Amino acid sequence: MESNMTWDVKEFAEAAEVTVDELAAYVDQSQRGAAPVLRRRPPRALADKLELARWIRDGGMTPEDYRRFLGDYLREGTRLHHPAYLGHQSAVPDFPAALADFVHGATNNPMAIYEMGASAATVEFEVLRWMLAKVGFRDGGGVLTHGGSLANLTAMLAARAAVAPDAWADGVPADLVLLAPPSAHYSITRAAAILGLGERAVVPLEVDGLGRIDVTRLPAVLEQVRRSGRRPMALVAGACATGTGLYDDLRAIGEFCAENDIWYHVDGAHGASALLSDGHRHLLDGVELADSVIWDAHKMLRTSSLAAAVLVRREPDLDAAFQQQASYLFYGDQGFDLVGRAVECTKAELGLKIFLNLAWRGERGMGEYVARQYETAHRFWELAGNRPGFVFPYEPESNIVCFRYGTADQAAIRERLMADGTFHLTSAEIGGVRHLRVTVMAPATDDQTLESLLDHITTLFPA
Numbered sequence: 073m074e075s076n077m078t079w080d081v082k083e084f085a086e087a088a089e090v091t092v093d094e095l096a097a098y099v100d101q102s103q104r105g106a107a108p109v110l111r112r113r114p115p116r117a118l119a120d121k122l123e124l125a126r127w128i129r130d131g132g133m134t135p136e137d138y139r140r141f142l143g144d145y146l147r148e149g150t151r152l153h154h155p156a157y158l159g160h161q162s163a164v165p166d167f168p169a170a171l172a173d174f175v176h177g178a179t180n181n182p183m184a185i186y187e188m189g190a191s192a193a194t195v196e197f198e199v200l201r202w203m204l205a206k207v208g209f210r211d212g213g214g215v216l217t218h219g220g221s222l223a224n225l226t227a228m229l230a231a232r233a234a235v236a237p238d239a240w241a242d243g244v245p246a247d248l249v250l251l252a253p254p255s256a257h258y259s260i261t262r263a264a265a266i267l268g269l270g271e272r273a274v275v276p277l278e279v280d281g282l283g284r285i286d287v288t289r290l291p292a293v294l295e296q297v298r299r300s301g302r303r304p305m306a307l308v309a310g311a312c313a314t315g316t317g318l319y320d321d322l323r324a325i326g327e328f329c330a331e332n333d334i335w336y337h338v339d340g341a342h343g344a345s346a347l348l349s350d351g352h353r354h355l356l357d358g359v360e361l362a363d364s365v366i367w368d369a370h371k372m373l374r375t376s377s378l379a380a381a382v383l384v385r386r387e388p389d390l391d392a393a394f395q396q397q398a399s400y401l402f403y404g405d406q407g408f409d410l411v412g413r414a415v416e417c418t419k420a421e422l423g424l425k426i427f428l429n430l431a432w433r434g435e436r437g438m439g440e441y442v443a444r445q446y447e448t449a450h451r452f453w454e455l456a457g458n459r460p461g462f463v464f465p466y467e468p469e470s471n472i473v474c475f476r477y478g479t480a481d482q483a484a485i486r487e488r489l490m491a492d493g494t495f496h497l498t499s500a501e502i503g504g505v506r507h508l509r510v511t512v513m514a515p516a517t518d519d520q521t522l523e524s525l526l527d528h529i530t531t532l533f534p535a
Contacts, residue, residue: 086135088174094139095170098146102153103516108493109154111147118148150496155516158525159496161314161342161371161472164514168428169375176421184419185401186408193408196423202430203367203381206347208360213387215413216369216422219378220341221259222415223366226382228263229393230364231306231335240395244268249275249297252308255283255315257339260308269305281503282466283313287324294332306335306363311356312343315500315509317449317472319343323358330361338362341380343470345372348439352446355469363389372442372471375425382413441515445471448512452522459526461535465502474500474507480533482506488532495525 101107119125122144127133133141151157152164163169181189183196200214217223228250236245250264254276264274275297278289297304307329309320322338329336338344338359344367346352347359359365362385369379384390390413396402401411411417430438449471456462461478476482482499486508489495498509510525 083135087138090135090139090142094142094146098151099153099167102151103155103514105155105516105521107147107151107154109156109496110150110490110493112490113148121148153514153516154496155514155518155521156495156525157514158510158512158517159498161511162377162513163370163372163374165376166374166429166433168432169425172421172424172428173376175424179421181421182418183421184409184411184414184417186410189421192421192424193410195421195427196410199423199426199430200381200383204383207344207362207365207367207383209365209383209385211387212383212385213390213413214381214383215390215410216419216426217378217380217382217414218416218420218422219370220257220339220366220368220380221262223341223368223380223382224257224259224337224339225263225266226390226393226413226415227337227364227366227384228260228267228306230382230384230389231337232267233392234335234363234389235303235305237392247302248305249273249302250306250308251275251277251293251297251304251334253277253279253283253285253310253313253320255279255310255313256308257310257314257341260339275304277307282318283316283502284318285309285320285325287321287328290325290328294334304334306337308337308339309362310343311338311340311359312470312472314342315472316466316474316502317343317468317470317511318466319355319469321358322356323361326358326361329363335364336362338365340365341368342371342472344368345438345442346446346470348435349443349446350439351443352470360385369422369426369429372445373426373438374429374441379422379425442471444515445512448517448522449473449510451519452510452512452525455519455522456526459530461530462526465507471512472509474502474509476505476507477529478533478535482508485529485533489525489528494528 152162181192183189183192186193196216204212204214217226232239248269250273252260252274261271261274265271277293278286280286309322309325311322312319326336346355365383367381369375370377394412449468453464453468453473463476486497486499500507500509
């Protein structure tokens with residue numbers, strides 16, 4: 073008797089066709105702006121609408137049931153392809169990356185162990201080789217992880233191994249500190265806590281009024297650290313800062329770190345993709361001086377979440393980050409296994425998403441996307457600058473721009489715009505002052521979208 077636990081290929085094909093039809097309609101509707109950019113129904117009401125409890129309890133979903141469920145599910149989410157999506161730094165996935173997720177969902181090759189996914193591992197090797205070349209690490213090494221937080225943690229583990237090679241076995245020396253600007257992504261402080269340094273071991277670097285590292289003050293900070301009997305494990309710079317989209321002076325900071333024998337880490341999660349744009353790669357001048365760099369594909373390389381690269385200038389530094397032993401894993405294809413470089417053992421086929429996007433669009437096409445989004449943010453700055461009441465603390469360098477409008481509560485402006493699903497913005501503090509924040513991610517966002525946003529703000533909150 074055939075088990076009902078085996079894969080019904082016919083049913084899969086029917087359900088897959090439903091999925092393609094519904095998603096194609098969803099993306100088309102989203103790109104045209106023909107539906108609200110987001111809906112935020114309360115969880116209990118949404119669970120009832122989707123009949124989640126019944127399906128969990130009884131099962132029995134058919135392809136037609138699935139079509140109805142998927143339609144409701146998609147209508148209740150956030151539409152990243154929508155021109156009015158100007159919110160968080162989540163990629164608007166290109167369809168090749170979606171195909172890669174589909175492939176992984178069926179094959180499930182956890183390729184941190186080479187024998188569990190030779191094709192997936194080989195694709196990752198080549199994608200990493202391409203990324204290393206773009207950063208300028210000729211003798212470097214890398215690994216893809218599930219997100220920038222894990223990537224930053226992995227880079228900090230490599231830094232710790234370089235500074236305190238016995239820490240894996242003996243624990244973290246009490247004198248280690250981490251130098252980072254207050255604008256650094258929260259995962260940096262989290263990594264310090266996870267590593268056992270503790271939050272208080274993060275020494276805040278002095279910054280200018282926009283949160284960028286003040287290079288002239290680095291010697292004084294280092295002298296103070298060393299006078300107190302402590303030593304830097306690493307210094308972190310932003311390329312670009314999550315809140316503002318502004319880049320630190322990577323070359324000057326890198327030269328300072330080299331002169332003082334400090335591990336130099338560049339968090340390029342969002343902004344490293346500017347390396348692909350002829351008109352913007354200068355923002356990363358000096359990145360090749362770093363000891364480690366992270367670069368998220370699920371931001372500006374248009375892959376779905378998650379796919380982040382950890383790149384190191386000297387390949388052995390990454391191999392030293394982990395020293396675990398397990399007789400059931402660490403044997404066989406040791407030269408090709410990636411498990412020794414990553415927190416994850418069961419690691420998805422992350423490289424396939426990046427590879428297929430590149431295979432379809434090409435390096436130049438990806439660079440043109442980055443340039444367009446950066447230029448659209450700059451266009452918003454220009455358009456709003458011609459209207460009374462809009463104040464910008466800086467000219468944008470990336471696709472992120474912060475601003476204030478009038479004297480109203482900026483958080484209230486954001487909430488009103490999002491209440492009916494018209495626009496999705498975020499906000500950030502600069503110098504302790506709350507600002508509205510636009511992140512241009514969707515290719516469909518254009519001048520008409522930007523003018524409409526400005527019109528909505530001035531209509532809702534007249535000066």
